[in-house]
Amino acid sequence: MTDDIQSRLDSIAPLIVDGSPHAVALGLSLISLTPGHAVMGASYDESLIGDPDAGTLHGGVVTALLDHACGMAAFAGFGARDTPATLDLRIDYLRPAKPGLDVTAEASCLKSHGLVAFVRATAHDGDIEDPVAIAQAAFMITKASKAAQEKARRLYTEGRMS
């Protein structure tokens, strides 16, 4: 395995999206992941409606999407070596996502040094100039996340060898 960031991202990233039961349950998908930048999507689905009268997605779907996208950007910001844990997540809900439309979250890691990464993200339903929500988050490499990452790397290497 070459040791450049993009190839590490390409190999490990799908594992921390498709390998996350909650992300799978919500139908979250990874659209792109480059150093310090992540784009993820949530497909509109009737089982994710929060306001049955309006038919809008529950805010929790946007919360989970933003949390995951920010986490991926932090992971990429840390050089694709450690999957960090969320320290805090602040979300402004600018407007409900329009019924029937998929939601996309674009997250950028502004800074990562030592154990902490700072991320900013925008969620939109088609036009990033007219966002649904904006988020700011901090992530941290913890003992638990480091141990999990070691396990993931082992599983990945074993999988490649078998």
Place this chain on the structure above:
Amino acid sequence: MSQALIDTLMAAPYVARFGVRLERKGNELTGVLPFADHLVGNPLIPALHGGAVGAFLEIVASASLLASQPLQRLPKPIDVAIDYLRPARAQDVFARAVVARSGRRVANVRVEAWQQRIDAPVATLHGHFLITPDHVDADQM
């Protein structure tokens, strides 16, 4: 108290699928998120998804607002700030909200979630919600 809207909230497809329950003792309300495999974010720890915990806290905040006063509509989140204090393990999560202020349009709510020990919270939420109290004419909003 807006029981019909609490029922609407809890019956919303997303909330029902989550399996969230509300336990009431007098005017005290505790939200319960029973553990389920689909709530796990990182199976290698294993820890619950931060988004699942955040969504649960938002649901308990809304339910607590509805339980505390008559409202005409479901509360709408304006902003939330979630602090993750400990990894949420593969266990049930409980949460209780305090309505810090409830005005004519906006309510300020704090929610705390815990697992095994109430004095070891796993996450807290602080948020503002747009509300429509029953005594305010909806046309003035």
